[in-house]
Amino acid sequence: MSLRRYVAKRLLVTIPVLLIVTLVTFMMSHLLPGDPVAYMTQFSEIDDETVQQLRAQYNLNEPIWKQYVLWLGDAIQLEFGQSIISERNVTEEILSRLPYTVLLGVMSLGVALIISIPTGIIAAYKKGELADEVSRVFALLGVSLPNFWLGLILILIFSVRLGLFPVLPPTSYPLLSYNMIMFTLLPAVTIGTASSALLMRLMRSSMVEELNKDYVTMARAKGLPERTVVIKHVVRNSMIAVVTVAALQIAFIVNGAVVIEQVFSYPGIGRLLLNAVSQRDFPIIQATVLMIGVTIVFANLVADIAYAWLDPRIRY
Amino acid sequence: MTNQGRLTKGISRRNVLKTSAAAGAFGLAGCVDGGGGGGGGSADFGTLGANASTFDPAASADASSSSCIDLMYEPLVGFDFDLNPQPVLARDWERVDDTTFRFMLREGVQFHNGDEMTAEDVQHSIERYQGTVNTAVVASWYDSSEILGDYEIQLNLSQPYAPFLADLSGVSIVPAGTTSPADGETPLDDESQGTGPFQFDSWSQDDRFVATKFDNYWWGDVNDAGDFSGEAPLDEVNLRVVVDPSAQFNAIQGGDVNAINQVPPMDVPTVEDDGNLTLNRNDGITFDFLIYPVNSGPFQNEKMRRGITRMIPRDDIVGDAVFNGTAVKGSSPYPPILGDPYWDEDFEQRLLDEYVGEDVDAATTLLDEAFSEEGIEAPYQTEIRTNENPVRQRWCEVIANTLSETEYFEVSVNVMEWSSYVEFITGPAAETSDMVALGWTASADPDSFVYQLFATDQFTPNGYNINHYSNEELDSLMQEGQTTFGADQRGPIYKDIAEILAQDVPVTFLWHGKRLMATRDVISDFQVHPSASADYSGIYSPALGQEIEYDG
Numbered sequence: 001m002s003l004r005r006y007v008a009k010r011l012l013v014t015i016p017v018l019l020i021v022t023l024v025t026f027m028m029s030h031l032l033p034g035d036p037v038a039y040m041t042q043f044s045e046i047d048d049e050t051v052q053q054l055r056a057q058y059n060l061n062e063p064i065w066k067q068y069v070l071w072l073g074d075a076i077q078l079e080f081g082q083s084i085i086s087e088r089n090v091t092e093e094i095l096s097r098l099p100y101t102v103l104l105g106v107m108s109l110g111v112a113l114i115i116s117i118p119t120g121i122i123a124a125y126k127k128g129e130l131a132d133e134v135s136r137v138f139a140l141l142g143v144s145l146p147n148f149w150l151g152l153i154l155i156l157i158f159s160v161r162l163g164l165f166p167v168l169p170p171t172s173y174p175l176l177s178y179n180m181i182m183f184t185l186l187p188a189v190t191i192g193t194a195s196s197a198l199l200m201r202l203m204r205s206s207m208v209e210e211l212n213k214d215y216v217t218m219a220r221a222k223g224l225p226e227r228t229v230v231i232k233h234v235v236r237n238s239m240i241a242v243v244t245v246a247a248l249q250i251a252f253i254v255n256g257a258v259v260i261e262q263v264f265s266y267p268g269i270g271r272l273l274l275n276a277v278s279q280r281d282f283p284i285i286q287a288t289v290l291m292i293g294v295t296i297v298f299a300n301l302v303a304d305i306a307y308a309w310l311d312p313r314i315r316y
Numbered sequence: 317m318t319n320q321g322r323l324t325k326g327i328s329r330r331n332v333l334k335t336s337a338a339a340g341a342f343g344l345a346g347c348v349d350g351g352g353g354g355g356g357g358s359a360d361f362g363t364l365g366a367n368a369s370t371f372d373p374a375a376s377a378d379a380s381s382s383s384c385i386d387l388m389y390e391p392l393v394g395f396d397f398d399l400n401p402q403p404v405l406a407r408d409w410e411r412v413d414d415t416t417f418r419f420m421l422r423e424g425v426q427f428h429n430g431d432e433m434t435a436e437d438v439q440h441s442i443e444r445y446q447g448t449v450n451t452a453v454v455a456s457w458y459d460s461s462e463i464l465g466d467y468e469i470q471l472n473l474s475q476p477y478a479p480f481l482a483d484l485s486g487v488s489i490v491p492a493g494t495t496s497p498a499d500g501e502t503p504l505d506d507e508s509q510g511t512g513p514f515q516f517d518s519w520s521q522d523d524r525f526v527a528t529k530f531d532n533y534w535w536g537d538v539n540d541a542g543d544f545s546g547e548a549p550l551d552e553v554n555l556r557v558v559v560d561p562s563a564q565f566n567a568i569q570g571g572d573v574n575a576i577n578q579v580p581p582m583d584v585p586t587v588e589d590d591g592n593l594t595l596n597r598n599d600g601i602t603f604d605f606l607i608y609p610v611n612s613g614p615f616q617n618e619k620m621r622r623g624i625t626r627m628i629p630r631d632d633i634v635g636d637a638v639f640n641g642t643a644v645k646g647s648s649p650y651p652p653i654l655g656d657p658y659w660d661e662d663f664e665q666r667l668l669d670e671y672v673g674e675d676v677d678a679a680t681t682l683l684d685e686a687f688s689e690e691g692i693e694a695p696y697q698t699e700i701r702t703n704e705n706p707v708r709q710r711w712c713e714v715i716a717n718t719l720s721e722t723e724y725f726e727v728s729v730n731v732m733e734w735s736s737y738v739e740f741i742t743g744p745a746a747e748t749s750d751m752v753a754l755g756w757t758a759s760a761d762p763d764s765f766v767y768q769l770f771a772t773d774q775f776t777p778n779g780y781n782i783n784h785y786s787n788e789e790l791d792s793l794m795q796e797g798q799t800t801f802g803a804d805q806r807g808p809i810y811k812d813i814a815e816i817l818a819q820d821v822p823v824t825f826l827w828h829g830k831r832l833m834a835t836r837d838v839i840s841d842f843q844v845h846p847s848a849s850a851d852y853s854g855i856y857s858p859a860l861g862q863e864i865e866y867d868g
Binding site for chain 2: 032033034038039041085086093097152155156159160163166168169172262263265267271272275278279280
């Protein structure tokens with residue numbers, strides 16, 4: 001099968017996946033007690049008739065399956081309606097937040113890779129030695145420390161105590177300014193360390209395996225410099241598994257962003273989603289979850305393609 | 317300024333709605349001493365605990381929106397930092413009779429659009445509230461009005477209604493012709509049309525609200541400015557949305573903002589020790605209370621309710637256990653700031669001694685009697701329902717533990733997500749057998765501390781009588797309180813109301829929260845307003861006698 005056909009097939013498979021994701025989210029958010037109209041009108045003296053009118057306006061009186069079908073019909077045309085609470089256009093709302101979360105995600109992944117790959121290589125190469133043990137401890141810590149806690153501690157140490165970073169995002173500067181990027185470093189480190197732990201262990205184990213293979217002995221016997229053996233052959237072969245998992249980590253990073261954006265008062269998609277859930281703002285919840293779903297599905301696809309690129313033997 | 321009574325989650329309803337989402341999980345930080353510094357860039361002015369949902373005063377129903385609106389809009393009459401009524405856009409007013417009031421307006425007051433304020437604008441502004449979510453600020457009293465001149469208007473009340481001034485302080489004056497949110501339009505969300513010292517600049521969700529100085533503010537023209545300058549002491553007010561109180565605290569310690577409006581009680585000592593920070597306090601107009609299911613099971617017995625009340629360790633809770641002195645224990649619904657003749661220390665102490673104060677022996681006797689009269693066996697299992705608010709959860713735990721340590725009860729705390737909790741208290745709570753822990757924010761009038769919570773015609777979902785408590789004598793006293801003018805005449809009525817509530821204990825009034833805001837040293841002379849809906853009126857509100865000195 002050619003790569004192109006493979007990609008086309010994978011794209012087709014994403015359709016039922018996204019349908020199921022949105023359906024489940026729809027059902028779950030409607031299972032929560034209360035609806036957006038109840039939220040909007042809580043404590044206000046509005047008569048029942050107005051409440052019913054509002055419900056009708058947003059189709060909240062229809063059976064859930066019908067609401068879903070109506071939403072789906074619009075979503076297929078990329079029409080996500082407007083937020084019930086803020087009355088802003090959902091697409092605009094998401095697009096205004098997206099750049100922030102993309103920056104955070106890219107930087108988190110960057111941090112994860114920068115930490116994990118070199119330490120993984122060293123740990124594998126120095127297997128059983130001190131460096132390996134130290135990296136093992138840090139990996140354990142990275143995985144087991146709760147993200148939000150690490151975020152708070154980093155804020156306390158680096159922002160409050162040392163004054164190296166601002167506590168609140170300097171949003172009066174443009175997104176790609178020095179100030180914003182510097183600020184984003186702390187949340188990116190917070191999210192990135194947890195991912196890096198896993199990636200590092202993976203890098204280490206696949207490299208240990210590669211190092212024991214015959215072609216390494218052969219290369220060494222041939223008299224190739226050790227550097228060339230490790231960097232050119234071993235690392236490249238060990239990267240295959242790492243790249244796949246790194247792409248899967250995008251899901252983890254998106255999840256992390258939901259919590260971490262709150263801790264760092266970061267105006268991204270995560271906070272939008274969190275607010276929407278507590279306000280039962282269904283159009284925002286649906287569109288955001290759909291977007292996250294699409295991101296994750298595509299990240300997987302990219303991983304598979306990268307797989308083929310890294311290992312020319314793999315053909316679909 | 318908000319004027320109807322309101323349910324609060326510690327600070328205010330929607331405000332804490334968002335707080336709760338975060339604070340439950342993340343309220344862990346904030347125990348480390350501040351180092352100062354700041355990561356570059358100039359500091360923003362302050363914080364908001366939640367997103368503002370609107371900038372139209374007639375549509376605003378949460379503290380964040382109101383705090384922003386308060387910078388841009390003004391009422392005829394306002395309440396100052398000691399809760400005394402002061403003329404703002406009205407120069408003076410007179411009571412012609414119990415249902416007729418005349419207001420003389422200041423001349424030369426300019427709206428942000430450049431027009432001069434006249435009586436026509438006032439009439440429109442009042443009528444603009446009808447049919448909005450804030451209809452209650454005018455619905456109880458407004459009948460009609462007559463424009464007597466450009467600067468004089470007569471308001472005709474539908475009934476003698478003493479809380480009228482407090483309600484009127486919630487009516488922001490906008491130019492005639494401004495559409496009402498009741499018509500589905502919200503032009504004020506993009507542009508302010510008030511008379512306030514600041515005007516709307518921009519809003520970005522989850523991020524910041526910006527207001528800029530209004531150059532033609534009326535104070536200097538209409539008044540010889542007196543003790544206060546004719547214009548706001550800073551060019552721009554930049555408020556950041558920071559949901560988690562601990563994050564707010566970090567932000568002020570790190571120098572990112574100069575003021576925060578949510579100081580966690582446990583951080584009070586740190587603020588006090590920090591040389592760069594000032595802790596500004598004032599009494600608030602809120603109380604926390606525990607609501608009993610008066611129509612259900614053993615709670616129908618007044619001895620049961622009073623027995624529980626007399627077990628509650630108020631002193632411990634307002635002290636080290638939870639509030640660190642940021643709350644004053646209460647026995648009546650009225651906070652100390654209402655002052656004479658509604659609140660006095662002797663009266664509060666008498667209610668504590670006779671009915672509701674902590675007294676384990678009295679409690680034991682009451683509970684023994686209640687258990688045998690109701691034929692129930694100890695330990696009786698019950699629940700306290702509350703919402704995700706760290707401070708409230710903590711005092712609920714203290715009360716639950718205290719009760720569970722006795723042989724009478726096994727009490728658990730049921731923490732609910734805000735929207736579910738609201739659904740519960742405005743509906744099913746009246747029928748269940750659980751206790752509910754809640755906060756209430758009132759206004760400057762004593763009526764707002766009792767009427768909506770205890771009147772028979774205020775049963776949920778129409779009012780906030782959550783446990784459907786009904787007492788004819790209380791109803792008629794509250795009615796009398798509403799229609800009697802003059803504090804001296806009303807004082808005894810409201811004390812009688814407090815005494816009945818202490819005898820009958822449909823709820824236990826626990827304590828009155830203090831208002832706390834921390835400021836950095838670039839700000840001096842800041843004052844905290846008693847109302848959480850006017851947090852930033854402490855910057856510059858000359859008509860209420862307040863202006864900061866700003867050195868930033």
